[in-house]
Amino acid sequence: MARETRGRGRGRVSAAILELLAKFKNPLVLLLLAASVVSAVTGELESSAIIMVVVLLSVVLDFVQEHRAGRAAEALRKATRIRATVVRDGVAREVPAEEVVRDDVVLLVAGDLVPADGTLLEARDLFVNQALLTGEPYPVEKRPVPGDEGKVFKGTSVISGSGKALITATGAQTAVGKIGAALTRPPPPTAFEIGTRSFGLLILRLVMWMVLFVLLVNLARERTWLTSFLFALALAVGLTPELLPMVISVTLARGALRMSRKKVLVKRLSAIHDLGSMDVLCTDKTGTLTEARIRLEKHLDPQGRDSARVLELAYLNSHFESGLRSPLDEAILRHETVDIRGWEKLDEVPFDFERRRISVLVRRGEETRLVVKGAFEDVLRLSTHYEADGPGDVRPLDASARRAFFERFEALGREGYRVLGIAWKAEGPECRHVVIRDETELVFAGFAAFEDPPKESAGIALRALRDAGIAVVIVTGDNERVAEHVCKQLGVPLRGTLTGAELDGLDDHALGARAEETSLYCRLNPTQKNRVILALKRRGRVVGYLGDGINDAPSLHSADVGISVDGAVDVAKEAADVILLERDLSVVAEGIVEGRRTLGNILKYILMGTSSNFGNMFSMAGASLFLPFLPMLPAQILLNNFLYDLSELPIPTDRVDDAFVARPRRWDMPFIRRFMMVIGPLSSIFDFATFALLLYLFGGDERLFQAGWFVESLATQVLVIFVIRTRGNPLRGRPSRALLVTSLSVVALAMMLPFTPIGAKVGFSPLPLRFFVVLLPLVVAYLATVEVVKRWFYRRYGWG
DSSP, rough: OHHHHHHHHHHHHHHHHHHHGGGSSHHHHHHHHHHHHHHHTOHHHHHHHHHHHHHHHHHHHHHHHHHHHHHHHHHHHTTTTEEEEEEEEEEEEEEGGGGOOTTTTEEEEEOBBEEEEEEEEEEEEEEEEEEHHHHSSSSSOSSSSSSSSGOOOOOOOEEEEEEEEEEEEEEGGGGHHHHHHHSSSSSOHHHHHHHHHHHHHHHHHHHHHHHHHHHHHHTTTOOOOOHHHHHHHHHHHHHSSSTTTHHHHHHHHHHHHHHTTTTTEEEEEEHHHHHHHOOEEESSSSSTTSOOOOOOEEETTHHHHHHBHHHHHHHHHHOOOOOOOOOHHHHHHHHHHOOOOEEEEEEEEETTTTEEEEEEEEEEEEEEEEEEEEEEHHHHTTTEEEEETTTTTTEOOOOOHHHHHHHHHHHHHHOOOOOEEEEEHHHHTTOOOOOOGGGGGGEEEEEEEEEBBOHHHHHHHHHHHTTTTTTEEEEEEEEEHHHHHHHHTOOOOOOEEEHHHHTTTTHHHHHHHOOOOOOOEEEOOOHHHHHHHHHHHHTTTOOEEEEGGGGHHHHHSSEEEEEEETTSSSHHHHOSSEESSSOOOOHHHHHHHHHHHHHHHHHHHHHHHHHHHHHHHHHHHHHHHHHHSOOOOHHHHHHHHHHHHHHHTTTSSSSOOOOOOSSOOOOHHHHHHHHHHHHHHHHHHHHHHHHHHHISSSSOOHHHHHHHHHHHHHHHHHHHHHTTOOOOOTTTTOOOOOHHHHHHHHHHHHHGGGGGGHHHEEEEEEOOHHHHHHHHHHHHHHHHHHHHHHHHHHHHHHHO
């Protein structure tokens, strides 16, 4: 054990070292290291050492922050791993699915994802969805026989029944693994990733043009090629928001950790952005709007009388069902114990979401019976007879009886009951196997009516979601009267209702138009739920989907952010991006607000970095045109950039305006570009004023000029954080303590630097006291100007 622990420890250390070395693959870092070597070869040992130290400090800082964020994210991923049940040394135990190895014996039950390829040793009514491999959407029955019928494959899902399989292949050796790169290719980029990439390209283009201009100007002024090259290279580093990946990683990881404390686990970090951007949440009714404590309230014959016979048939069906038992099955079995001694199960047709029913073939003595339980409309449609007064009085089901039974079903729905139809069919003694086509010419036995009381917290959570700008859309398999009854009890305003049958009559374009005015979808199957989500996405909405069942997996995958719960089946948890430890809409609401806070802090860095860097571009370009020397030496630019980055590290800890989290937010590139173009040049105006003061008031030589601009540049860049970080009054919106302390410390350090030996080493000379007397009103004037322009900007362009 100790040796294994040491081995894992060495593995973690090796991985960390490789992660650190990977940071040096950044092209700018490699160029700077090369420049440091060139400086040393040409005798500029001090410049070489300073460049090397600053680069190493930046890389290590980036590595430490991202490594911590990565470890936090990995801890969250471990908490949501899919697990498998294996039999080792005769004992069944749960292990992470990736730890399953060849020759393991795996136990499979309904709702499981098959962890690896295997050969069946045992199977009991085992039906598996193999759409991943075959494209066939319908479940396939598996038996322990030779050939593919006796094999299970990695990534397929168990729909019903149970089984035991011997693992024969894992990883790349599985059928899925052999398909190749098409399945292992990374998923398409999310909206957040596209936004960061577009932003990076925008900055890169600006930096390249400006650096090329500055380099040509310096060469034209007959400065040495090495000095000009180092200056341009250092300028590129100073103008590039190279901390953006680290700030995003750290901010998302911190957001994920805060969300975990609020009982929300994030599997995909960029899903936090999607959660904050979400403006539509699609959810089922059961367990979300209701308590999910379903009770069997009534078991009625076709005439509406209490019937022990209906309860017996429903109990037989639920007791012998081998699939994943629904809450309705549990309610039937919990309602009352029924004596079913003597009955044995012969076969079953498992539940699926297209048929919406399950049939069980049972026998007692000479009596063989197919018992069917399912959606009332389907069961009644398949029935040709009904029990008028018990099993001995079976009559033909004519139009008048059908109408009467349907009216009774409608009346139960208006009272808030969810109703299943119960039917049966006599079979011959030779019958031992049934298929879907046997579900015909049934005898309708009656109704099973269930009640699921509304959840007290759901009404409050729904109002909170509406106030946060989230439209809640209910997609349910229940009929519209039950769903409308629950919504009325919770005070949920309904904008429109659409049933599955009506939805099938609409093409995608028409459905998109109806989706904007519909908040309740009833009697939907999984395919129809998926169509609703895709229709909303085509309308430009950011859609979340909350679900926990096998039928929810397609919708969880299609939604911008799939949300499931800790107790969900493996298929649903695998498809989801976010896992709730409690199935409660209030938890979702808290997660949405946290997602918006996280996005808000990322945008703070973006707005600060773009505006400051864009302003510095103008200042550097202007100074290069008229100064007889470099406005800053390469080492000074790198040091300035390092200290500025240091001041922004605590941004992930900062508070976010309440107004920002009040509604959904998205990555808005036009807004960012406008902010950069408007706010950025303001700093150049004050930079040029500083240049004039240093040259004409203080008669600044090269070292004094560079020290003065270094201090002014860093003071304005860092302190403007407190103006840009909030839309409101910066004196009222309190920053986090870490951001306040770090920023003020960096400014103080910058002011002291020219008076220290390190300052002398990088080329600074001490500044006169009266410079700081002039600097104070200059910085105050700059911050006040940015505040005025910022307020005008938000009035003109909004939040973005």
